[in-house]
Amino acid sequence: MLVNAYSKKVFNLAYQFAGSYEEAEDLTQDIFFKLHNSIEKYDFEKNFSAWLLTLARNHLIDQYRKTKWEKKSRDEFNEHLLSADSRSGPEESVMIQENKKIVWEGFNQLSSEIRMAIILRDIQGKKYEEIAEIMDLPLGTIKSRVNRGRLQLAKILKEKKEAENGM
């Protein structure tokens, strides 16, 4: 039941964070193993989804600090994302497609905490209050991190566009 309900959510978080499909598979297994080992500690008065995502977030950031993924390259954007993208509909413009590619590659330049905040807010569409609960941080800190992440990505987008126009 846990696998059916939450595995895709956890896997996507791991994939968006790590940027590697294989790495995300390993991380998802690790997170579910931790989940089975610590399920007895779950407080039934708390939101289970937020609790699980906190577990996932802690594991992802711990692994990031140990292995320093930013030195590794992310999967090619079109390898997995574009295949899943075929369902997203015709409303997406070519510009959005190009921007997505740049933003995907730009994730590695964000710090782990900012990257996590951006993924939860802008990709997964969570409320700031939920993100504050998952990341165990004050609301103001989360808003500030999301803003800084967007600014960094916007600047990366600007540089790439200028480089392309200059060519």
Place this chain on the structure above:
Amino acid sequence: MGCERMEELLSPYLEDELTEGERQTVQTHIRTCASCAELLSLMRETKESLSFFPEVDMSESLIGKLYELPQKRKKFRFVTDFLLRPSFQPIMAAVTVLLVFVSFYAFHPERSAINRSIERQFKIGFSKVEKLYAEAESITHTLGEYKDNLFVSIKNLKPFRGNEDEQPNT
């Protein structure tokens, strides 16, 4: 208002979280500052492209592995529960002490000296046992002699001699 302060307000502006006064300030600033206006536009594009990121499907093999995890954990827990139960602790402690001695012996740089010492102690112990065995034999022999003498003495006592002197009437 400077551009740095303006950057802090761009996300709340995009998400419509500013007060009316702050919103007016941002709008006034971006009308006159091309750099901040461009940044706002790029942030809007970034936010929009992030919202279009699709969910990726997992592989069937990963789903299979995730379903197997509780079984693996059960097996693991059975082994750890068995080894960590209280009644097993004295055995574990004894095994640990034994392993400490074995490793001390196995990795000691002067193992041959230890071997010789053990052999010497063994020989001393063996000769002591031999002596004790010999003493025990001599004690047994002496006790046997005492026992025989005692029986003979008892038999020679008058009350136990019975009617030996009387000749049966035939």
